[in-house]
Amino acid sequence: MKETMQDNSQLSVLVIDPHPGMRANLQNMLNLSGIGKVEYAVNAGTAIRQLTRRSYDIVLCEYDLGGAAGDGQDGQQLLEDLRHHRLIAPWSIFIMLTSEAVYGKVIGAAELAPTDYVLKPFTADTIGARIARAVERRALFLPAWQLVAQGNVREAIRSAVAAEIAHPRFALDFARLRAELHANLGEDGEAEEIYRKVLAFKPLGWAGLGLARARFALGRVDEARETLQALVAAHPRLMAGYDLLARCHEAAGKHAQAQQILEQAVAISPHLVRRLRKLGEVALAAGDAAAAEKSFRQVVSKARHSEFRDPEDHVRLVQALVGRGDLPGAGSVVRELKKTARASPELDACLAVANAAVHDAAGNRADALAALQAAVAALRSCGGLSTGLKLGLVRACLAHRFDQGAQDVMMAVVNDAGSGVTSQDALALFTEAGRRDLADGVRQQLTAQARILLGVADEKRNMGDVRGAVQTLVEALHIAPANLQVMIAVAGGVLRQINELGWDHPLGELCCAQLEKIRAIDTDHPRLASLEEEYLAMRRRYGISS
Structure with a gap:
């Protein structure tokens, strides 16, 4: 027991729970396990601010963070933000605590890969055992993770190979890590082979998903789709399978099928903001403005209390409302965004794009053009907006014969290596719009650059x-x-x-x-x-x- 306390005494823990009584109980339980370095957060916002300043070995997070009033993110939405914005390291231990009886919410938390989740009520022995198990596993994987953090992915793979032999109990976990690291290096063929070997040993859902991802990355979209269709049939709650299956349909230009797949996923697990957002985007592409509005209203509502609130969600909601002909509703969303969001160049750009859509739908072409000019100007001083929004702005500029704005925004997109848009994509967009003159101009600029x-x-x-x-x-x-x-x-x-x-x-x-x-x-x-x-x-x- 003393050895356990000695080991645990070096662990730091962040407890995220809005209830003083529960925080006190957890303090006592952690102390019984030899853990004395405990700090607290009462909601998602304070947790994010603390995790921005420092890291913790363990995060114990209550699922129901919003309380009776529901005014805040829940633990699932918080974990989504933490992982997406990389505020917790891959080796951080995140344990979800919940008394939630609704199974759909529990599976929603599980798909975001917390280290573990514990149903209340629980004892000090229970939480201590879960922490001990998580710490043991982390110690085995830490050398490989640290090599990845240092940028030495090749050496991390070698470390995982050695650990897989030394610790056969975790052989499949290390095989999974190796496959993911090969994929990170762009070695999707090697990743595919590892997943194939795992599946030959045991039909695990994550291995089937990895196999599909490798095939998708290798451009074998049809094979990936067939793999995923069988996968979700065998594992209907493997939510990431639906997400990738929708991407396969999108890649084939089948937006209606992608929308149908995402609607199935949302019906099973309705709480993931990013999936709701993607459903809205796909619905817009499929021309289903009503479904898009429904999804984006949920996204805006759920993200309202996030530290990473995205003003683009309001723009998409405006576009959906405009698509339905609800201009008063669209104007109301624009006013709400202006009133509640933090001032920033990104906000200015989003407001301008949204206003342009409303004016355009109302037939106010002069006001729409002025809004597009404001959007292009705002875009010059901000870099956090999505490629989709920028390309939409290019198309809107083309529709209004605002050629310079279209060229400026497209050049910014192509020059951003992270946009995924190549010079050929840019030239194709202008050519499809019947503007070969602009395509030639962009080609000359890119050649000079x-x-x-x-x-x-x-x-x-x-x-x-x-x-x-x-x-x-x-x-x-x-x-x-x-x-x-x-x-x-x-x-x-x-x-x-x-x-x-x-x-x-x-x-x-x-x-x-x-x-x-x-x-x-x-x-x-x-x-x-x-x-x-x-x-x-x-x-x-x-x-x-x-």
């Missing part, structure tokens, strides 16, 4: 910053992926970095992809043969199998 970045990369390389040069070359490739000069520069820069700093698998794959593209464009390019020879020599040098 790529040339500038090639010069910057040369300067970095000459200064000995090989890694920085490659990062700049990758930026150039993002904005000009079909530019032969950029492809050659990227392949050469990557090989130079590997030669000086050692093998890097993602960069090696990037180099290989560029060489294949160069060969497809110009088989006789004077640099191709030497680059391919150098690439193969690097693989042999570092013992990389073909």
Whole structure:
């Protein structure tokens, strides 16, 4: 017992519970387990502020944080925010405490992967045993997680392989970790093989989901869809399966089917804000404004007390109301957003986009254009808005012949490597809108930017910053992926970095992809043969199998 208390005395715990009596009881129970470092939060907002300032080994969170008045996030919504905004580390222990008898809410919490959940009433022995079990497991996984945090994912995989052999009781958990790390490196084929082996041993839901994710990432969307359909039939409460299945339908342009799948998921687990938001977006794309309004009203209501309230939710609700012809309702939402949200450039942009939609629907084209101009101006000083909102703004600008605004916003999207929008996507959008002139203008701007970045990369390389040069070359490739000069520069820069700093698998794959593209464009390019020879020599040098 003394050894347990000695170990636990170093643990820090954040108790999140609105009830003073329960906080006192938990303090006593934790003290009996040898834990003395205990702090408290009475609701989600204070918990987020405390977790922003410092980290804790363990979070004990009451599910029903809103109290009788329901004025606040529940524990599930809080966990969603904490994981999404990375306020708790992967090795943090999060235990949900609940007396909630509604099974749907319990399964909702479980799908967000808390370490454990404990139903009240419970004893000191119960909570102590759950904590002990969680701490034991964390100790085994901590070395791999810490390597990931240091950016050494390859070494983390090796650590997981060794731990899997040393601790066979957790072999499947380590296999899962290895697969996820391979996926993080873009090695979806390796991840797929691990999941296949797990499934051959035991038909686990998470392994089936991982297999589908790998196939989706590899572009085998039909296979992923078939895997998921069988998966949700066998595991109807594996909620993430519905989410990915909806993405498969979206990828095929089948928005109505995606909406149907998400509606099934929401009927099973109705409390996840991100799923409700996605359902609203898909419903809008499918032309079902009524379903979109219903979803976004729930999102706005549930997110009202979140520290991470997103003003874009109000914009989407406005768009749904406009789609239904309810302009007074849409105007009311705009006024509510302006009154209740914190002032920020993001808010200014969202208000302008929402106002433009309302004015447009009312036939006030001059006011709509003025709102679009305000939105484009606000966008220049904020970076936290979604790609979807920005592309919607581009289309609205095109509809109003606000060409400069459309070009400015599209250039900002393409230059954002995290947007997922390539230069080809941008050119296609303008071409589909019948504006080849704007497509040509954007192409010329992107080509000029790529040339500038090639010069910057040369300067970095000459200064000995090989890694920085490659990062700049990758930026150039993002904005000009079909530019032969950029492809050659990227392949050469990557090989130079590997030669000086050692093998890097993602960069090696990037180099290989560029060489294949160069060969497809110009088989006789004077640099191709030497680059391919150098690439193969690097693989042999570092013992990389073909």
